[in-house]
Amino acid sequence: MQLMGWGRFPRTEGQVSTPRTEAEIAALIAGGPLIARGMGRAYGDAAIGAHALSTARMNHMLDFDPETGQLVAEAGVTLKDIIAAFLPRGWFLSVTPGTQFVSLGGAIASDVHGKNHHTEGSFGTFVDWFDLMGADGIVRRCARDRNADLFHWTLGGMGLTGVILRAAIRLKKVQSGWIRQTSIAAPNLQAALDAFEATYSATYSMAWIDCAATGDRMGRSLVMNGEHATLDQLPPAKRANPFAARGHLSPRVPVDFPGIALNRWSIRAFNELYYHKGRLSTGTGLIGWEPFFYPLDAIRDWNRIYGRRGFMQFQCVVPLETKAEGLTQILRAISASGSGSFLAVLKRFGPQESRLSFPMEGYTLALDFPVNTRSLALMPMLDAITAGHGGRFYLAKDSRISAETLRRTDPRWAEFARMRQDTGLKAAFTSAQSERLGT
Amino acid sequence: MKPTLLILGATSDMAQACAQKYAAEGYDLQLAARDPEALAAEAQDLRLRHRVEVSTHTFDVLDTAGFAAFLEALHVLPDTVLCAVGFMGDQPASQANPEAAAVVMRSNYEGPALILGALAERMEARGHGTIIGISSVAGDRGRASNYVYGSAKAGFTAFLSGLRNRLAKKGVHVMTVKPGFVATRMTEGLPLNPRLTAQPAEVATAIWNAQKHHRNTLYVKPIWLAVMTVIRLLPEALFKRTSL
Structure with missing residues (x-):
């Protein structure tokens, strides 16, 4: 069958197996190279290939400790x-x-991050251990003090170290399902960066950035901060049932939009509206967890907005030292091209030391491009700017950077590839992405 | 007190989806299958997610002699029973080997009918209950490709129909479910038309809604009613020459 990621580009012919037991997984691994696949929400080719092992039916919750908040669950x-x-x-x-439609296994393999990266770190920070089935079919429990190498190679290792079977993660105690959100309108990139630095202590922060704006308004943004609302911050009506904060039930994108729906004018008009609507509603207010964390989940199948040919996401991080120059050059290249996306996101990362994970201290920029010749011409230019400023790329989103670009921007992967070669992992676990990038 | 659902054949994908749905709606569960160890993870998952009581029981649909003991061991007579037991078998094998055919017939008709019959007695005595049998569109007309399985399901459908008729005034409702194609382990790898194929969770929601509205027969995807009506109405002289 045809396999694809969330961006619906690229697509490969591949087989999908859906095991129910460990023994079945071991037999599949013995049968030749494969890649584990969760919800298929990696945007590019990370979880597609000739053979995908779906974890859809390995989805049991196994244990929860209400003292520590530790949940043990299958991948x-x-x-x-x-x-x-x-x-x-x-x-x-x-x-x-930014979506709840990802699997636990996928979240670990991509070591995903959220709006609290700068204060609390990436997903892996809260992973106590996981069980990993290797090329030999043996299950190893990996933690910081046990099979530690494997533990660290697996966080952000894109499923290339084996099949994650189950994991123990720590949940966070909250008093309500509400978020106290503060939004700030920043008229240009420098103002947005200043706003991030001034509000660094906020637990959650991110910005929507207008990638179509030019001149003095280049990089204008709505910077959003948030904190979990405590009980005493809720009005009495909400306090009675503090976890019942829900978003609206979602419309679904019924068909692929024609390619023409997304053009420089519609993008510019959308961004204009979005910015001014946001500018008028700055300040602090309560917002439910769903619209705060998962605004796009409210539009099911939103990936169809980009048309039948699909879309690509560009997500890079540039280090603190070069942030202003790097981001300015990227935004200039995008606005000059007339390409761009309805929603682009800017976010401050905190420091992170990790074997393979994407985040590093600096700023990450994420935006979508429809698959067309103009985007395909623009994106290598963005790659070059990112590389020239010491940045790197998020493989969970990537569908098209070159092996050479990865080698130049992120030498950690070359070491990973050697390790995979030496330990037999390379022969057992491959994705379309690992073959493209030589990882 | 929470109502209780007994699921017979609880390891199947459809059964597990129903367990999730009913637990989410607040039912305690009795899960029964040949190998209750295979139910342990599922049972624990249901307890954690939904905070309901879940017990597991050994039940072998071919062991009709053991049915009485199985029912005795249930600590509470369930409010609703769902029979999801089914075994497709292999049609050529069933043609060639009477023992293989008998297993298919006994798994899909004899066992399910007898255990639901026994539960019906108890529910009738109590004065209320719901019996849900998962039958099959394959029982709507015998076809060359799977008539051993289909005939057993036809028998099961007829049994449920009679049971429904008998208990209609006794407070016990009987519902027949014909799922059509479902994306389960049984159909994995088959090139099924997605418009005719339901996901297990879709089946579970359809069963839940149909039970609420006291439906008698449920085709999960309505298109199957149309498809099977056409197949049923084809004149035999024509039908016997088709390969459906």
């Missing part, structure tokens, strides 16, 4: 499942990406 359990089960009991994910 196919989704973040949505976890919130649905535990938010009503006063627990939330310690780190969540």
